[in-house]
Amino acid sequence: MEIGFGLVWGLVLVLVVITVFAGTKTVPQGQVWTVERFGAFTRLLNPGLNFVVPFVDRIGHRLNVQEQVLDIPEQSVITRDNATVAVDGVIYYRVLEAEKAAYQVANLPLALSTLAMTNIRAVIGGMDLDQALSSRERINTSLLVILDGATSPWGVKVSRVELRKIEPPSNLIQAMNLQMTAERERRATVMKADGEREAAIMRAEGAKRSLILAAEGRQEAAQRDATARERLAEAEAFATRAVAEAAAQGGEPALRYFIADRYVQAFGAIATAPNGRLLIVPMEAAGLAAGITQALELLRGAPPRPAAPGSVPQVGPVPPAATP
Structure with a gap:
């Protein structure tokens, strides 16, 4: 009896x-289990230690x-313009x-x-190929x-969807590369043009500005030349009036002095002209020297001496007393 009683207590x-x-x-943490009683859902078991009715309740689903x-498995998708892409x-x-x-949901x-x-x-x-390739975010x-x-009816929250690949077939990629190259060449040609x-x-x-500046320079030079010519003409007129007045008051000697002075200036210009080594003198040197001497004597107030044959006429300055 004692052995049987001990066996029963052991079994119990x-x-x-x-x-x-x-x-x-x-x-475990991060999971939720469902409890089923005779095949019907009764409650959820949260992470940690939980108790159920033995031999009556059982664990239905273990959900993460x-x-x-x-x-998302790769698949071929046909776009609106009949292009096939792998997505x-x-x-x-x-x-x-x-x-x-x-x-x-099962x-x-x-x-x-x-x-x-x-x-x-x-x-x-519902998109064209170009839109599909450029609108990944949309x-x-x-x-x-x-x-x-x-x-949402399944109790699931989708937080993000990301497409990893939108890839056309190889022949279409080559055509797109050719199109892109042609477009870049066109842009380069347009930019170069x-x-x-x-x-x-x-x-x-620049040429227009240069011509304008050159024209302005010529105009300014012409104006300066015209001004110089005008002043020279005024000086010539003044000198002519002075000589005329001197000739009217002093007579022939003043006129002869004026002619001799112009002759000497002309000869000096001929002598200094760069016309080579040959100098042609249109008069005798002695006559020129005599004319210069007479002009100097007229300036000093001395009476003129007879001129040598072939020389310029004897001239002299207007006497100081005859000058107004």
């Missing part, structure tokens, strides 16, 4: 230990409530309501991936709004 103890272990659940990353991406999502995520990752692929085809299919935003709204046009305009402006 073992059963109690098994029951305690069966009713104790330790949920951390933010997770889901790859893939990633989805960042988080389970907010574990009960809905566990029982409102295989949540597959459902998210399929939903994302379908909407990628819809969004990119595509991401559109997919985020669509997926977040579609997964604009530069040459600007340079031609600047050269024309």
Whole structure:
């Protein structure tokens, strides 16, 4: 009896230990478990130590409530202008309501991936190729709004959608490269033509300015020459009037002095002219010397001496007393 009684107590103890272990659940951080009683959902187990009714309650789903990353498989998408591009991406999502995520959708990752692929085809299919390649951010935003709204009944929050690749086929890439090269060459040609046009305009402006300055210089020189000629004419007129007045008052000697002075000046100009080594004197040296001597004697007030044959007429200055 004692042996049987001990065996029973041993079995009871073992059963109690098994029951305690069966009713104790330790949920790790970042997860939420669902509890089912006879197949029906009853409650959630949060991270930490939890207790359930042994042999009656069981763990239904173990859900990760951390933010997770889901790859979107690569697929071919046809754009609005019938260009084929290869597209893939990633989805960042988080389970907010574990009960809905566990029982409102079966295989949540597959459902998210399929939903994302379908909407990628819809969004990119409504764009031209150039728009799809240049509007990556707009595509991401559109997919985020669509997926977040579609997964809200599942208790899932989609926080980000990123397309990693939008790649046309190789032959289309080569055509795009050729188009880009042609466009850059066109821009270079246009810029070169604009530069040459600007340079031609600047050269024309410089030539115009140079001609204007040259014309202004010639005009100014002509004005100065006209002024000099006018002053010279005034001086000649004044000298002529003075000689005329002197001749009227002093008579023939003053006129002869004037003629002799002009003759000496003309001869000096001929002598200093750069016409080579040969100097032709149109008169005898003795006559010239005699004319100069008579002019000096007239300046000193002495009576003129008879002129030598072949010399200039004897002239002299107007006497000082005859000058007004």
